[in-house]
Amino acid sequence: MNCQCAEIVTPGLLNLFDARQRVIDAATPINAVENVSLEQSAGRVLAEMVVAPLDMPGVDNSAMDGYALCLADYQAAPRGAGLPILQRVPAGAGVMLLPEGGCARIFTGAPVPIGADIVVPQERVTLDKRGHIHLEGSLVLGANIRRQGEETRMGTPLLAAGKFLDSASIALLASHGINIVAVKRRLRVALLSTGDELIAPGAVRSPGQVYDSNRAMLNVLLAQAQCDVLDLGVIADSPQSLHQAFEHAQTIADVVICTGGVSVGEEDHVRPVIEQRGGLHFHGVAMKPGKPFAFGYLGAEPSTCTPLMALPGNPVASLVGWQLLALPFIHAMQGRHLAALQCFPVTAGFSQRGPKGRCELLRVVLDWSQGSPVAQLAGGQGSHMLGAASQADGYLMINSETDVAEGEAYHYYPINQFVA
Template identity: 80%
Template sequence: MNCQCGDIVTPGLLALFEARQRLIDAATPLNGVETVSLEQAPGRVLAEAVVAPLDMPGVDNSAMDGYALRLADYPSARQGEGLPIVQRVPAGAGVMLLSQGGCARIFTGAPVPVGADVVVPQERVTLDHHGHIHIEGTLAMGANIRRQGEETREGDLLLAVGEYLTPASIALLASHGISDVTVKRRLRVALLSTGDELIAPGARRSPGQVFDSNRAMLKALLAQAQCEVIDLGVIADSPAPLHQAFDDAQHAADVLMCTGGVSVGEEDHVRPVIEQRGGLHFHGVAMKPGKPFAFGYLGADPLAATPLIALPGNPVASLVGWQLLALPFVHAMQGRKVAALQCYPIKAGFAQRGPRGRCELLRVVVDGSSGEPVATLAGGQGSHMLTAASQADGYLMINPDTEVTEGSTYHYYPINQFAA
């Protein structure tokens, strides 16, 4: 039976998008930098702008396999006389001079000979028994020629400070001969779980014990976000070990991230320890799952202190809190531009009671087989149920006090946008 305790309305909760913006605004980008090779650069954040060291393309070159010629010589080819092939220009050849009245056999990427002003695709050319070319159709000046510098000129900005280095941007740098880049150092995140009931996966389990899934999940997510993880393990539900762990994190990490113990029960010690060692910017967000999310700091001065993100103990709530709140904070600390959330209207393929007092993020799969995408529940929606979270394509966000009606349209947030 569902006790519906998750529907209890808690006063004073911060709206989801307000909490998200507060986290982004509070992030202080890292100052430390390092130089890495392109092989080490994917997923890193540029610390220095990169300008083009050369024109791209470096010379006029052919956009396809074909024949390079002067447009003025084209009538001879059209009137049946044809044009003799006087040169062969493969990719990697030097720049040649095209002889008057002839054409050059040319290949994609090869330098266009000086004097040629058009490249004819080989599909539009036939050869006679003399080896002369005959052309079908009309020609236009400059057709199928990539002009020197048409993409970038020497000195143009290639990538700005704060750019996230994707495989495509790595390729761009490599195309200019750049082998090393200066990037922000990795963000150091101290990670711990709290709970006397938690044991490591693979350990012998007694009744009442729970395998620690949160730390395994968050280590993977932090690694995916290019963070250096300082794993502090599982900390007992007691103030003394929490104080020690927080002290270790405060001196070793840029950020402390913990899960569990952040609610308001008698065995939830995280909040009072935070308040003793620093303070809270906010505690409690009007979202389901993820309500107990807290953001605080360790140290006397909030502006110079170590930021702390306290995620809920229920694993799905922890995952949602990471994706929607902690991840943009991490990106902002890394010096990345925080991307706007991708959101699309999608119809619900089900009906259910709406959330009370806070927005709800339903884990859904999307079926487009009928032509129009329809979202259906991925499985059980409890904040402890990882099966649906592992199978979901995204979240259907239901506003507070809004019923879910089959066929009605709601905001859909694809999960793949949180992958980096």
């Protein structure tokens, strides 16, 4: 399904999908490579293609517990005679020669004896008093034999550079005997919050103070994205403090992420400081929540600078900005293959007025009680309301100038696609 949609955008704001493409296009993948053990490779990004060092399977082996035999021997035996069991082949045994005129008891994964051309599952075999086997049902030559190299041949590509190493990929590498892989170095990300009102969770709060949830959230999200987080803490709402923090961040990090102070109020100093220390690619995205998102750089030249993403201070806006804009940039910097956004049509179980001049991402949960999914609001939709964000399983995207009508279908974006 095409998840991009036409938008009537407020002048000065960038369409969400254009903004997403611009951050991806601006990313320069890191080149540094390190070798790690397979046990340490989970979540890392392959730096180079991995080629199969051997055939898989390595030998013809049995797909079932049963009996390996030469079909011609069975068919040539006198009527009712069956075949004697002359061999036993467990998994892990070497390749054997099938005794002439007999069959082998064989187990799943065991090498098929030379001379056998079929494995008959034990459920289709009966034994007579002499211990001879008798077969039931139709017999197909080659049945239940996994052929050497049928999955991969030695020397063929196994995994491409840029592959995110998940559990299945790691299992594939392990099955081929690979225990060391070349991966991209972890991104170093400097993280800071801005705001005189922010205090650490657990501290005694005075009137007007707010617990810093954004930095706690982004620490987790960056760790999930396999980044090394350089947490610079809370920075005071002053140009001087921001200049000092950005100067330090630029020297230690591949990417800088800050939250708060990125709007256009008198106490929002992030944008002018970025412009003084580098520049902005864009500021302002036509989405709700998350409009104040800014993407820029620290340094004299965009090509040699340190990229910076400034997320809004409201926590849900910060989360949405991370998921839709910052995370794909991080993935592109890591050299990962980027998947297209996934969405599908879902019926709304509610009605409400639509957004003006920007699309809106409503936090919803799917109700499957009637068989087909119906989207219901997960709670309050304010950009400061984390409760709905913590309960939601997806976003219902509403185009600008479009009211939500109960019973109508809209684009639904599962949140699990934004988990790094």
